[in-house]
Amino acid sequence: MSSSNRDCIVTSALRLFARRGYTRTSIGDIADEAGMLKGNIAYYFKTKPEILASVIDERRRRIMARLNADAGESAPDAIKRLIVLVESSADEMARTGCPVGSLAGELGKHDEALRARAAGLLVDIQTWLEQQFSRIQTPPAAQASAEHLLTLMQGSAVLAHAHGDAHIVRKQMAHARQWLDEVVQGP
Amino acid sequence: MSSSNRDCIVTSALRLFARRGYTRTSIGDIADEAGMLKGNIAYYFKTKPEILASVIDERRRRIMARLNADAGESAPDAIKRLIVLVESSADEMARTGCPVGSLAGELGKHDEALRARAAGLLVDIQTWLEQQFSRIQTPPAAQASAEHLLTLMQGSAVLAHAHGDAHIVRKQMAHARQWLDEVVQGP
DNA sequence: TTGATCTTTGGACGTTCGTCCTGAATAATT
DNA sequence: AATTATTCAGGACGAACGTCCAAAGATCAA
Numbered sequence: 001m002s003s004s005n006r007d008c009i010v011t012s013a014l015r016l017f018a019r020r021g022y023t024r025t026s027i028g029d030i031a032d033e034a035g036m037l038k039g040n041i042a043y044y045f046k047t048k049p050e051i052l053a054s055v056i057d058e059r060r061r062r063i064m065a066r067l068n069a070d071a072g073e074s075a076p077d078a079i080k081r082l083i084v085l086v087e088s089s090a091d092e093m094a095r096t097g098c099p100v101g102s103l104a105g106e107l108g109k110h111d112e113a114l115r116a117r118a119a120g121l122l123v124d125i126q127t128w129l130e131q132q133f134s135r136i137q138t139p140p141a142a143q144a145s146a147e148h149l150l151t152l153m154q155g156s157a158v159l160a161h162a163h164g165d166a167h168i169v170r171k172q173m174a175h176a177r178q179w180l181d182e183v184v185q186g187p
Numbered sequence: 188m189s190s191s192n193r194d195c196i197v198t199s200a201l202r203l204f205a206r207r208g209y210t211r212t213s214i215g216d217i218a219d220e221a222g223m224l225k226g227n228i229a230y231y232f233k234t235k236p237e238i239l240a241s242v243i244d245e246r247r248r249r250i251m252a253r254l255n256a257d258a259g260e261s262a263p264d265a266i267k268r269l270i271v272l273v274e275s276s277a278d279e280m281a282r283t284g285c286p287v288g289s290l291a292g293e294l295g296k297h298d299e300a301l302r303a304r305a306a307g308l309l310v311d312i313q314t315w316l317e318q319q320f321s322r323i324q325t326p327p328a329a330q331a332s333a334e335h336l337l338t339l340m341q342g343s344a345v346l347a348h349a350h351g352d353a354h355i356v357r358k359q360m361a362h363a364r365q366w367l368d369e370v371v372q373g374p
Numbered sequence: 375t376t377g378a379t380c381t382t383t384g385g386a387c388g389t390t391c392g393t394c395c396t397g398a399a400t401a402a403t404t
Numbered sequence: 405a406a407t408t409a410t411t412c413a414g415g416a417c418g419a420a421c422g423t424c425c426a427a428a429g430a431t432c433a434a
Contacts, residue, residue, distance in 0.1 A: 005411085021296045023210045026391060038392090040412050048392065097292055104349040105289050109208045119349040144358070147346065151359050155342025159334065162291040162306040171331070172338050192381085213421060226424090227382050235422065 006044045008034045010054045017055055018092075018099040021106050027051075049114065052107075056117050059099065060124060067128050075135035076184050079149070082129070083173050083180075086153050090160065090169035098157035100125070126150050136184060145183060152176050193231045195221045197241045204242055205279075205286040208293050214238075236301065239294075243304055246286065247311060254315050262322035263371050266336070269316070270360050270367075273340050277347065277356035285344035287312070313337050323371060332370060339363050 012033035016025040027048060031038040045051045066085060070078070086093075096102070100121045107118040126146050133142035156172035199220035203212040214235060218225040232238045253272060257265070273280075283289070291305040313333050320329035343359035 019296070021210075021293065023208075024296060027393090028391080037413055037415095039394090039414060042393065042395095043411065046393085097295060101345045101349075102292050102296075105284055105292055105345060106208065108284060108348045108351075109206070109211060109289075115349070115351070119351075122346065122349045147355065147358065148362060151342035151346055151355075152338060153342065154345040155338035155340065158288045158292060158341040158345060159309065159338055161295045162288075162302070162309050164295075164302070164306075168334065168338075171334065175335060214423090215421080224383060224385095225422090226384065229423065229425095230381065233423085 010058050013055045019096050075132045078132045087173045090166040093157045094160040094166035097161040101154045197245050200238050200242045206283050262319045265319045274360045277353040280344045281347040281353035284348040288341045
């Protein structure tokens, strides 16, 4: 198959970018992780940013697949499913940071094109959240709610990563559940 | 004076680490910013992590000086002063991320020693917050409140940096003020 | 002024990295 | 089976970086 090795490169880079970040991951590292020589990577990807682009797209695909997995559920259930997803990633976040937020943070200090591409991941999640909140709130409030929940997720990931303590994510997500219940029940 | 140039190196590195991150800032960059040759930097600092250590210490000194500037005020006023400080840094955060959180995030992917040192900055702020909340809450609740407020600050910085939009910080800090008022007024 | 110490210069050195290139191996097609 | 296209191996190359050093320059006490 033609794209099997290409996929292997992308998933290997996905792992390494999350674990060590984009800058500190060399193409040689990716080649090792993928079990091939770096010369072969050049066959599939001309440049390193090109790899990054595919990694971001792959990450987006995975996230959106998870978010849209169960289309029939209620808005609060859908939002809670994202909270559960974050909770289940708490240990990984404590070890390596949020794979979305930390990538966006690092790339934000590179050129503009990469920042925008990484930020797109956050925008997608936020847009999805806005859609869910729109089903139980008026549009302006829904936008604020989406932004607030995403803030809690990203902030707790930063703190958990800094402290190396997954509990911080779980505590803030518990806080988020409680806040969500208040939002659902209305004023 | 002997330490004038050394201080210049530290403050130059402080600026550049915040703007471009630690990894993407070369010693040559620091030398340029400080107006000297990189060979001279080696006279003051043997290695790059050594520069980082001084930068972190300098950042800590600046933050703690701000936090402890007005010792006579009430706990809510002190906490609000930190919120104002974050709000006034909203534009910088949108441009380069939170100088504390993004450094901790990046260094968390390096070796353990650097992660711990950068995390110390966050711990200091959190400890200060816990002390303030302890004056109006019981200790366990004070710890949770400190963690929650710091989560909001770090999370809004991540989102603001990703979007390049300082409004996000201001909105979440407005949210934090409201939350703080509820905490102050008790159950 | 002389000598000793501190500071600065400019570049050398080895390493790592991203990228590119040539030829070999493999797969596909006729 | 022969030919062509695709895929892979291995290394070459220059650029950038952290570190180190020897000598020149500046500062200051005796």
